[in-house]
Amino acid sequence: MEIGLLRTFLEVTRTRHFGKAAQNLYLTQSAVSFRIKHLEELIGVLLFSRERNNILLTSAGERLIPHAENIIKNWQMALQDVAIAKEQEAQLALGGIANLWGTFLQSTLPKLADSFPNMVIRTEINNHLELTRSLLTGTLDLAIVLDPPNLDELNHLKIGQIELLLVSSHTDLTADQVQDNDFVFVDWGVAFNMRTAKLFKKTLTPILHTEQSQIALEFILSHGGCAFLPRVLADPYLASGQLHRVNQIKSVKRSVFAVFVKNSTRQDQIQAVIKKLCEYDLKPEMTL
Numbered sequence: 001m002e003i004g005l006l007r008t009f010l011e012v013t014r015t016r017h018f019g020k021a022a023q024n025l026y027l028t029q030s031a032v033s034f035r036i037k038h039l040e041e042l043i044g045v046l047l048f049s050r051e052r053n054n055i056l057l058t059s060a061g062e063r064l065i066p067h068a069e070n071i072i073k074n075w076q077m078a079l080q081d082v083a084i085a086k087e088q089e090a091q092l093a094l095g096g097i098a099n100l101w102g103t104f105l106q107s108t109l110p111k112l113a114d115s116f117p118n119m120v121i122r123t124e125i126n127n128h129l130e131l132t133r134s135l136l137t138g139t140l141d142l143a144i145v146l147d148p149p150n151l152d153e154l155n156h157l158k159i160g161q162i163e164l165l166l167v168s169s170h171t172d173l174t175a176d177q178v179q180d181n182d183f184v185f186v187d188w189g190v191a192f193n194m195r196t197a198k199l200f201k202k203t204l205t206p207i208l209h210t211e212q213s214q215i216a217l218e219f220i221l222s223h224g225g226c227a228f229l230p231r232v233l234a235d236p237y238l239a240s241g242q243l244h245r246v247n248q249i250k251s252v253k254r255s256v257f258a259v260f261v262k263n264s265t266r267q268d269q270i271q272a273v274i275k276k277l278c279e280y281d282l283k284p285e286m287t288l
Helices: 003-015 018-025 029-043 059-083 098-115 128-137 190-197 213-222 231-240 267-279
Strands: 048-051 054-057 090-096 119-125 142-145 154-168 183-186 208-210 226-230 252-261
Touching: 003 018, 003 029, 003 059, 018 029, 054 059, 059 128, 090 098, 090 128, 090 267, 098 119, 098 142, 098 213, 098 231, 098 267, 128 142, 128 154, 128 252, 142 267, 154 231, 154 267, 183 213, 190 252, 208 213, 213 226, 213 231, 226 231, 252 267
Parallel strands: 090 119, 090 142, 183 208, 183 226
Antiparallel strands: 048 054, 142 252, 154 226, 154 252
16 A cells, blocks of 8 residues: 555545645645545545535544554654664654653753764654554654553653642742632643642633643743643742742652563663663753
C-alpha cells in the first residue's frame, strides 16, 4: 500500500474537507478524491460518508486512524534508520507528555545531543495513553511521564521530581478565594488531580484548561488568575512580585518517570540515556 494514500486519509480526517486537504497536500481535489476512493477499494469498506456536504468518518474510518498513524510512524522510522550516516550509530525515539516537554524535556535535547553525538533523536508529544501505545508498538524507545503504566511489558525508573506551587497574580489569596479568581487548570496527571481536588471545599471550575504550564504562566501574567506551576518556573516571578503563593496551600512534589519496553533490543542505549536524564536538573532554561 502506498503511504501517500494513508497520509491523504489522515489529512481528510483532520480537515473534514477534500478541498482543504488538497491544499495542504499540494494536490488537486480530484487527486484527493481518487486516493480516498482507491484506499476504500483496497480495504473494501467505505471510510467516509457525506451528509449535507459534511464529510463524516464511518466506524471503519475511525478504526483505521490509529493503524494509519502507526504505519506512517513505522515507515518514517524505517527511512531514518536506513538513512543514518556511517558516523551515526543509532537513533532514539523519545516521547513525553506536553507538560514535561515545556517544563524541562525541551532543554535536555541539546544536552543529549552533546552526550551522544552519534545518535539521531526523534521526539513525540502525546498523552499518557498514546505514549504507552507507541512504546508497545515499537515506535517509541523511551517515554517520560508522571503516571507510569502498570503493564508487564514495560519497566519504569524514576528520573527526578518536580515541585508544584499554587500561585496567583493576586496577593494574600486564600484557598477559599481561588474559585473566584480565575483558576487555570494545568493537567499534572490523574494522581495529582485527585489529590489536589481535596484541597478545596467545592469543585473548581477553571477559566482555562491546558496541558502546558508555559501557557498557564503566560495567561495568568497577562490576564490574572491562579495555577499550579513548577517551582523552577514560578520562582523568578515570585521573586519579582508578579506572582504570589496562595495561602494555606502547601507545595506538591510529583515524581517523573522514564518508561521503556522490558525486552527492547536497545536496552544498553536506553539505560545510558536514562542515566543522563537522571543527572540533569528538571527545569526549563528560559523565562517569559
